[in-house]
Amino acid sequence: MLVNFNNMLAQAKSGGFAIGSFNAYNYETIRGIIDAGSQAKSAGTIVAFGKKYLENMALEDAVAITSALAARTDMPVCLHLDHCDDIDVIRMAIAAGFTSVMYDGSALPFEQNATNTRLVCELAYAAGVSVEAELGSLAAGEQSHEGSSADREIYTDPDQAARFIAETGVDALAVSVGTVHGLYKGKPNIRIDILRAINEKAGIPLVLHGGSGIPEETITDCIHNGICKINVNTEISVYAVEKTAQALCSGERPHLSVIGKKQQKYVSEVVAKYIAFFRHQSQA
Ligand SMILES: [Zn+2]
Numbered sequence: 001m002l003v004n005f006n007n008m009l010a011q012a013k014s015g016g017f018a019i020g021s022f023n024a025y026n027y028e029t030i031r032g033i034i035d036a037g038s039q040a041k042s043a044g045t046i047v048a049f050g051k052k053y054l055e056n057m058a059l060e061d062a063v064a065i066t067s068a069l070a071a072r073t074d075m076p077v078c079l080h081l082d083h084c085d086d087i088d089v090i091r092m093a094i095a096a097g098f099t100s101v102m103y104d105g106s107a108l109p110f111e112q113n114a115t116n117t118r119l120v121c122e123l124a125y126a127a128g129v130s131v132e133a134e135l136g137s138l139a140a141g142e143q144s145h146e147g148s149s150a151d152r153e154i155y156t157d158p159d160q161a162a163r164f165i166a167e168t169g170v171d172a173l174a175v176s177v178g179t180v181h182g183l184y185k186g187k188p189n190i191r192i193d194i195l196r197a198i199n200e201k202a203g204i205p206l207v208l209h210g211g212s213g214i215p216e217e218t219i220t221d222c223i224h225n226g227i228c229k230i231n232v233n234t235e236i237s238v239y240a241v242e243k244t245a246q247a248l249c250s251g252e253r254p255h256l257s258v259i260g261k262k263q264q265k266y267v268s269e270v271v272a273k274y275i276a277f278f279r280h281q282s283q284a
Pocket residue numbers: 083146181209210231
């Protein structure tokens with residue numbers, strides 16, 4: 001059964017770990033993510049689907065595949081619409097059966113972002129769907145498939161975050177504290193001081209985007225300062241494409257069905273690594 005993310009994020013917050021949110025685009029990626037989560041006996045796994053992948057798969061198809069696979073595991077699975085600035089698409093995702101949505105109004109002025117987020121919360125909560133919003137802006141790293149290459153870092157302001165949460169009633173807030181979408185060009189400079197200040201005022205689970213390639217010790221610091229959900233996208237794609245290229249370089253030309261199966265495995269390998277990172281922190 002598909003669930004919203006509220007219960008799993010509450011468990012993460014009280015247990016001192018984070019839930020992974022992994023981006024999927026087709027059967028192979030969804031299957032790879034859910035298999036890795038089930039095998040790790042994860043407290044929950046989030047399958048994230050972005051609007052830009054509507055060319056790969058319709059919203060209804062994402063719901064059908066994810067719910068069919070979720071029905072075969074005891075692990076709670078959340079199907080989450082990632083970064084969406086279009087409220088009509090959010091309405092369609094809720095109607096199709098998504099259990100969670102992210103409204104991304106981070107490019108808008110504060111008041112407009114808050115007003116739109118509040119509207120999305122009303123729509124979503126009526127259907128039992130959880131909501132994530134974003135305040136501040138992440139810069140673009142290398143090979144990012146999110147946002148635009150012109151995106152610049154705007155750190156989330158802790159006082160604004162507190163006001164935003166009070167005005168919108170949003171379930172979880174994505175913050176900008178120095179992570180980037182895509183791969184890091186150098187060592188990431190994560191502002192734990194800003195994250196700590198946001199967490200002291202927020203009172204709700206915080207979300208870290210740009211999880212690909214963050215050093216493990218930084219993940220620990222982030223989890224200790226309120227991060228309950230961490231998004232990983234780029235590394236899943238980079239790793240699976242690299243391994244696929246290596247497999248084909250040998251000169252072998254396997255059947256397409258064999259490549260599909262291998263790709264599920266590659267996705268599972270990356271997801272399993274991050275689930276272990278995010279969970280391990282409770283013992284750190
Ligand atoms: Zn993101």
